Each structure stands twice: as structure tokens, then as C-alpha cells.
Amino acid sequence: MTRTRIKICGLTREEDIDAVVEAGADAIGMVFYPPSPRALSVARAAELRKRIPPFVDLVALFVNASKEEIDAVRGEVGPELLQFHGDELEEDCARYGHRYLRAFRVGGPGLDTAAGLLESCEAYGSAAGWLFDSHSDGYGGSGRTFDWSLVSSASARPVVLSGGLHASNVAQAIQAIRPAAVDVSSGVESARGIKSAERIREFVTEVRLADDKLRQAQT
Numbered sequence: 001m002t003r004t005r006i007k008i009c010g011l012t013r014e015e016d017i018d019a020v021v022e023a024g025a026d027a028i029g030m031v032f033y034p035p036s037p038r039a040l041s042v043a044r045a046a047e048l049r050k051r052i053p054p055f056v057d058l059v060a061l062f063v064n065a066s067k068e069e070i071d072a073v074r075g076e077v078g079p080e081l082l083q084f085h086g087d088e089l090e091e092d093c094a095r096y097g098h099r100y101l102r103a104f105r106v107g108g109p110g111l112d113t114a115a116g117l118l119e120s121c122e123a124y125g126s127a128a129g130w131l132f133d134s135h136s137d138g139y140g141g142s143g144r145t146f147d148w149s150l151v152s153s154a155s156a157r158p159v160v161l162s163g164g165l166h167a168s169n170v171a172q173a174i175q176a177i178r179p180a181a182v183d184v185s186s187g188v189e190s191a192r193g194i195k196s197a198e199r200i201r202e203f204v205t206e207v208r209l210a211d212d213k214l215r216q217a218q219t
């Protein structure tokens with residue numbers, strides 16, 4: 001098995017980027033959804049981007065954003081991946097020719113059974129990965145988990161597990177789903193939009209320990 005990749009999402013400060021890089025996570029998420037307490041302007045994101053070293057990916061998260069907004073982020077911030085977390089159709093996601101993650105809000109309409117979820121996922125065959133978050137009143141970043149049994153790791157696209165993960169449940173989630181990657185925001189914060197270096201370190205440590213356990217079980 002390869003190791004579980006880690007994305008830490010919703011960064012707003014230089015020191016939080018440093019903490020993520022120091023902890024050894026693989027990707028940093030920036031939110032371009034104005035109602036979110038973690039939302040960034042394009043100019044601020046471009047400033048923060050300079051702090052991210054090579055080989056740590058930047059993921060730009062959108063919720064029903066316009067082509068102009070997405071093009072501005074692509075041009076001025078330069079993310080490696082786009083993340084579509086709203087009601088975007090496959091053609092809305094694929095039109096940029098840019099690698100992207102498609103988020104599914106599990107438990108929402110049509111996404112509350114394994115069969116319904118699979119059918120929705122299959123409409124996004126062009127995605128680099130399928131990301132599973134919990135359904136909530138907002139579009140995401142709620143800190144809530146969902147019924148993991150609805151997700152299968154034997155998916156046609158790499159599975160990114162998110163929604164209410166934190167240091168105390170991520171090992172169990174990895175054991176249950178064996179996702180390609182995990183994604184966390186609320187679970188490593190001390191306040192909305194403010195990350196905790198200690199919680200980030202604990203989260204990354206728990207992912208590494210879970211991977212070690214799976215590896216040992218295979219030998």
C-alpha cells in the first residue's frame with residue numbers, strides 16, 4: 001500500500017502554512033467561497049501562495065463560482081488542483097482542462113444510499129479524485145462526520161475522505177475506508193479559520209500510525 005495523502009484545508013495565515021509544511025502534509029486547501037469564515041481574496045491567496053514550497057500541492061476550493069472567478073484564481077494563484085464543492089455539473093468542472101476533485105455531500109438528496117452515491121460519482125469520471133464530505137446546511141467545512149459505510153474504497157477514482165475528521169477518529173476512518181487521502185479543516189482549528197499547529201501535528205501523526213498498522217497487518 002502507498003501512504004495515505006493528507007490535505008489540510010481552509011488556511012488563512014502564513015504561520016498555518018508553515019505548520020502544515022513542517023508537519024509533512026501533502027496539500028494545502030484555500031477556500032474561495034465568500035460566505036466561509038476561511039474565505040480568501042485572490043490577492044491574499046496569491047500572497048500566501050508564495051509561502052508554499054515545491055512538492056506541496058495547493059488546492060483551490062470553489063462553491064458554484066463563476067468562470068471569471070475561477071480563471072482569476074488559476075491565473076493569479078496557480079493551484080495544482082481545483083476542488084468543486086457546490087452544485088457544479090461535470091462539464092462545469094472539466095471545462096478548464098485543470099485537474100480537479102469533485103466533492104459529494106453524503107447524506108444529502110440522492111446521496112443517502114451507496115447506490116445513489118455511486119451513480120452521482122460516476123457522472124464525474126473526469127475528476128482526479130472523488131471527495132466525500134458530510135451534508136450540512138452550508139456547503140461544507142461543518143466538522144460533521146457521515147456514515148462511512150456508504151463509501152467504497154474500490155472506487156473508479158481515488159477516494160478523498162473528509163467531513164468531521166480529527167486526530168481521534170482519523171485512524172478509524174483509514175482502517176474502515178482505506179482512502180487515497182484524507183482532508184481536514186475544522187478538526188485542526190483552534191477557532192474558525194485559525195489552525196492549531198499542535199492539532200495539525202497530532203492529525204498527521206495519527207495518519208502515519210494508521211498507515212504503519214495497515215502495513216504491518218499486510219506483512
Ligand SMILES: O=C(O)c1ccccc1N[C@@H]1O[C@H](COP(=O)(O)O)[C@@H](O)[C@H]1O
Pocket residue numbers: 009010029031033036037038061063085131133139140141142143144162163164165183184185186187
Ligand atoms: O472550509 C470551508 O469553509 C468550506 C466551505 C464550503 C465548502 C467546503 C468547505 N470546506 C471543506 O469541507 C470539508 C470538510 O471540512 P471539515 O473538516 O468537516 O471542517 C473539507 O473537504 C473542506 O475542504
